[in-house]
Amino acid sequence: MxxxxxxxxxxxxxxxxxxxxxxxxxxxxxxxxxxxxxxxxxxxxxxxxxxxxxxxxxxxxxxxxxxxxxxxxxxxxxxxxxxxxxxxxxxxxxxxxxxxxxxxxxxxxxxxxxRPQVDFIESATTSDVPWTVGGLDEERFIFRFPFSWKRQRFLFDKYVDLQRRIKFKRRIPQGLVPHMGSQWWCLTRQTLSAILEDPDRDAYDRYFKKVWIPDESYFQSLARLYSKTIESRSxxxxxxxxxxxxxxxxxxxxxxxxxxxxxxxxxxxxxxxxxxxxxxxxxxxxxxxxxxxxxxxxxxxxxxxxxxxIGRAGLYMQSRFLDQHWENGVTSAQYSVFQGFAELFEDFESWLTKATDCRVHGHLFAPDRAEFSGGEKVLNGVLTDSAKLRDYNSQAFLTNLIWNTRGERQCFQYGPRDSQANNWLMAKDPNAQISVISGAWAVPLFKSNRNFSDLRKEAARLQKAEADFLDVLRSPWAKARVRIWTMAEFVEAPMEPLQSVIDEIAHSATRRLSEAPRMTDLKGFGQFLQNLKNQGMHPYLMGDFPVGPADFNETKPPRRPYLVQ
Structure with a gap:
């Protein structure tokens, strides 16, 4: 035995x-x-x-x-x-x-x-253990803990705070180096009897009675005084x-x-x-x-x-709705956001669907409804197109949409007319690919038949909203893949930026684009911008558009060929 x-x-x-x-x-x-x-x-x-x-x-x-x-x-x-x-x-x-x-x-x-002379007891100094919880490692040996942490939490915390303020410090018995470890040990008779029969046991007991969680330090510390061989493990x-x-x-x-x-x-x-x-x-x-x-x-x-x-990337639920900045990835999959494309190109959503085989939505955060692809009313995860339900928690709407459509890349249109509640969420999301043609919001205004005074006010409002969004995208905290073009530079050479966007989001390797989607007629757009300036509103996000008969949609005469020798 x-x-x-x-x-x-x-x-x-x-x-x-x-x-x-x-x-x-x-x-x-x-x-x-x-x-x-x-x-x-x-x-x-x-x-x-x-x-x-x-x-x-x-x-x-x-x-x-x-x-x-x-x-x-x-x-x-x-x-x-x-x-x-x-x-x-x-x-x-x-x-x-x-x-x-x-x-x-x-x-x-x-x-x-x-192993007749071996003591199996986890025993490490406070500076060498990573498992202490609650910020009390060295303090548990130099403070007094007369109150129960479970039953008297208020008194426990207040007494600890008091000792910190007055810089109270107990004297550790001479020759004793506090160690910590698992409560569950296996000691030899020699070591255990030496601990129990120590002539200074009363002093040790008085000291450890006011140590916090003494069952993880009493035998772990005293075994170091008497054991011949310690294997610091349980x-x-x-x-x-x-x-x-x-x-x-x-x-x-x-x-x-x-x-x-x-x-x-x-x-x-x-x-x-x-x-x-x-x-x-x-x-x-x-x-x-x-x-x-x-x-x-x-x-x-x-x-x-x-x-x-940490949880799964992009997963939020009733039982585990994490605080901001604690999430393991904002969303669960990659997605693309297009701002200004649907305004500049005719039937852009259909063209993008054919070019990428992705699910392409309209303006998901439009004021009246969420414009799901194909005009659907309900999407995966029972997400409805109701603007009221969407705006109750617009961030959850977006993260749920991405989570419930995993395996299929989502693309949607965005603009300054839409709800701007998700600007920071998308900008800080590494899964987001955001492409912006700045100033394209002015094209629908240009084609509308509204009083010019109303157009000027609406243009000022939309430009302010887009400028704020661009500031967010250019923030040092932004982690999304962001591309921004002014409208003037984009319409001058649209194929290269379109190709770069398509190459990134297409499911398979794509050939070079042979043609761009049909661009809306911009004849007179430059004069429209000049009229806004004349009315006191400065439209600066579009870039430099020519004023006069020369427009981007007009066919330019081909240059005469020449031979390079």
Whole structure:
């Protein structure tokens, strides 16, 4: 009998009974500590289940609360009892009622017998551990923590703030270097007895009683004073999420736990009957006799933490609507935004659909409705063309549209007449490709039959809206792929910019464009701009348009050929 097991139990006593009997059946001595919060009737019934079993004893009960001294006191009492009652015990394994042996206990005993002087306890200085949560690492050893973090959070926080303001600092006992690590250790008799019988134990106990979460530092620090050989790792598999809460293992984690090759795991869900049935067996060939290697499953847990904290790119839902700047990608797929193209070219949407095989929408953020491709009323994800519903949360409208149409590139028209609520969202989205012909918004005004005074006011409003959008696109925080042309430079040579846009968004390799979409008639457009200037409105976003009979739509006479020798 070389292995003794301490079990700290506070609930699910039926499962604790199963596990304790499993340890005893393998030849281990077991000392059980039952939380003082468990009522006496329940405790008596639990204890009665071990009557007559000399290898199971119960230690003095303490009230155990997370982060408080009671857990250390409970471990001390159980350790003293197991060392006193079972002199043949060479290693003491600390576990909880929710721990479950994953490999035959005989393998664990053999493993420890081969390492009789080795203490397995995770023990690292505060500067070397990355897992502390809440900003209290060194402070937990120099401040006092008399209040419960769970029950007295207000007092806990206020007392910490007070100590920070007055720069309070406790004196650490001489010769002691605080270390931290997992609560679940396996110590040799020599090291454990040296800790419990230390002549300075009272001083150490007084100090650690006011340390925050002392069960993760008491034995971890004192073991450094007495151990001959420490392997700073725990033989118990325990995983924690990004908030410092332990992962709970369920039935569907069976194969995952087998792959870990660890001796013991926590925390097991009490109703995971399949796990208890699979692992509480006497099969000597249940698992391979290999070195415990929890790193085998670290990748899976890291992926789970990443998925929980970052999520999938562009996915937002009722249960997980992240704060701005916390999202993992604004949208889930690439999409294209065209501003000014539909105003400059006739039937541009149909031409773009044929050229790229993408789904091309009209103005999705038009004032009256969302102009879905083909005049549809409802799109994937039950997105309707209602402007009222769209504008209730226009950013969610766009991100949902991209998410629900994954696998098919979306293109849509945009302009200063549309809702501008998504300007920053699109500009900061690496998935967005935004192409702008600045000043093209003036073409519909030019072709309209409205009073010129009204046109001037509308032109000033649209130019201000587009200028603001261009400032956003030129911001150093913009991550979208942005192309901006003035209307004058675009209509002078439209093929090259159209080709560059098509090359990027087409599904397959495209040939050189043989012709551009039909451009609207711009005859007299230059004079229209001059009239706006004459009325006191300066249209500067279009570039330099000629005023007079020469227009961009007019056919220019071909130049005379010449020979270069």
């Amino acid at each position: 070389t292995l003794g097991v301490i079990m700290l139990v506070h609930n699910s006593l039926d499962r604790a009974t199963q596990v304790a009997n499993h340890w005893v059946a393998a030849g281990c001595s077991v000392v059980i500590h039952v939380d003082a919060a468990v009522d006496r009737k329940t405790f008596r019934a639990f204890k009665a289940g071990f009557d007559g079993n000399e290898n199971v004893q119960f230690s003095k009960r303490h009230k155990c609360e997370w982060g408080m001294w009671g857990l250390v006191a409970a471990t001390q009492s159980a350790s003293e009892l197991i060392l006193k009652s079972y002199p043949d015990v060479r290693h003491v394994y600390l576990s909880s009622g929710s721990c479950l042996p994953l490999r035959p206990v005989a393998e664990l005993i053999a493993y420890l017998d081969e 033989l118990t598999l325990s995983k924690f999420d990004f908030q410092g809460k332990p992962h709970i293992f369920y039935d569907d984690h069976l194969q995952l736990l087998r792959r870990s090759d660890c001796f013991v795991a926590r925390k097991i869900w009490p109703k995971a009957g399949r796990l208890y049935e699979a692992f509480l067996t006497d099969a000597d060939t249940q698992m391979r006799k290999v070195e415990p290697n929890p790193a085998k499953i670290d990748r899976i847990f890291a992926k789970a933490v990443e998925r929980r904290t």
